[in-house]
Amino acid sequence: xxxxxxxxxxxxxxxxxxxxxxxxxxxxxxxxxxxxxxxxxxxxxxxxxxxxxxxxxxxxxxxxxxxxxxxxxxxxxxxxxxxxxxxxxxxxxxxxxxxxxxxxxxxxxxxxxxxxxxxxxxxxxxxxxxxxxxxxxxx
Amino acid sequence: xxxxxxxxxxxxxxxxxxxxxxxxxxxxxxxxxxxxxxxxxxxxxxxxxxxxxxxxxxxxxxxxxxxxxxxxxxxxxxxxxxxxxxxxxxxxxxxxxxxxxxxxxxxxxxxxxxxxxxxxxxxxxxxxxxxxxxxxxxxxxxxxxxxxxxxxxxxxxxxxxxxxxxxxxxxxxxxxxxxxxxxxxxxx
Numbered sequence: 659x660x661x662x663x664x665x666x667x668x669x670x671x672x673x674x675x676x677x678x679x680x681x682x683x684x685x686x687x688x689x690x691x692x693x694x695x696x697x698x699x700x701x702x703x704x705x706x707x708x709x710x711x712x713x714x715x716x717x718x719x720x721x722x723x724x725x726x727x728x729x730x731x732x733x734x735x736x737x738x739x740x741x742x743x744x745x746x747x748x749x750x751x752x753x754x755x756x757x758x759x760x761x762x763x764x765x766x767x768x769x770x771x772x773x774x775x776x777x778x779x780x781x782x783x784x785x786x787x788x789x790x791x792x793x794x795x796x797x
Numbered sequence: 798x799x800x801x802x803x804x805x806x807x808x809x810x811x812x813x814x815x816x817x818x819x820x821x822x823x824x825x826x827x828x829x830x831x832x833x834x835x836x837x838x839x840x841x842x843x844x845x846x847x848x849x850x851x852x853x854x855x856x857x858x859x860x861x862x863x864x865x866x867x868x869x870x871x872x873x874x875x876x877x878x879x880x881x882x883x884x885x886x887x888x889x890x891x892x893x894x895x896x897x898x899x900x901x902x903x904x905x906x907x908x909x910x911x912x913x914x915x916x917x918x919x920x921x922x923x924x925x926x927x928x929x930x931x932x933x934x935x936x937x938x939x940x941x942x943x944x945x946x947x948x949x950x951x952x953x954x955x956x957x958x959x960x961x962x963x964x965x966x967x968x969x970x971x972x973x974x975x976x977x978x979x980x981x982x983x984x985x
Binding site (some may be wrong): 763 | 877959
């Protein structure tokens with residue numbers, strides 16, 4: 659279960675960012691912002707076979723003491739960043755991949771909506787519900 | 798519709814308020830839904846806004862409008878089609894994708910010939926363009942063919958723009974039903 663989910667446009671501004679409603683959201687915003695550098699580094703890794711050049715899923719971007727950050731880039735250079743609680747060790751790589759897949763599917767649906775202008779903030783309810791299903795349920 | 802601000806010469810969008818801007822979206826969406834029928838043989842109605850004088854200016858505006866609609870549709874289509882493909886290595890890879898997978902999914906056939914000068918100009922040649930096959934293969938409708946190609950030009954331009962390539966796409970028909978799309982990549 660993710661703690662924070664963000665969708666970032668090609669020009670590196672956020673299209674959608676949502677964190678679990680606990681403490682300071684600003685901390686998550688900052689983490690997402692700093693992870694963008696790591697994403698760029700992974701995309702442009704020429705000759706270094708650290709990340710398979712042809713894959714969309716980027717894997718673990720960087721771990722902090724409380725959280726782990728995962729990244730995913732689409733072919734249209736839109737980045738998805740997910741922050742996961744470190745204490746949640748049950749979460750495997752495959753599950754993170756499938757969560758990103760679902761996010762990508764939702765994002766594609768938003769893109770195909772003729773009332774949506776590419777580059778605007780995402781306000782679709784369907785997208786919101788997909789993200790809610792992935793985030794930690796805080797009661 | 799945002800990009801049509803730059804494209805339309807008789808720009809009225811800056812004068813129109815926000816609500817009217819949204820209404821234009823809805824009109825375009827209706828036109829887009831009817832345009833899906835163009836892939837079956839049919840005629841194109843240019844009376845979306847029946848006004849007084851028809852002529853060259855109206856024709857130009859219609860073509861621009863069609864191209865902009867194609868642009869938006871192209872962006873969405875590319876997002877859907879590239880969902881499962883691997884990341885593209887370079888420009889040529891992207892053009893090959895457009896010629897093969899994209900064209901096959903939209904028109905059920907591939908581009909017949911792709912030429913490039915390796916300096917940002919690509920020519921896509923389709924010898925039997927689906928939207929022109931239903932028209933007679935003589936000289937009679939040659940001048941009207943450009944209307945049918947405008948949407949597809951926008952489609953290519955929108956797809957490329959979503960993949961990060963700014964371009965200008967033009968089309969020409971020398972003999973029906975073959976047509977050539979010329980893509981000029983603009984280096985920023």
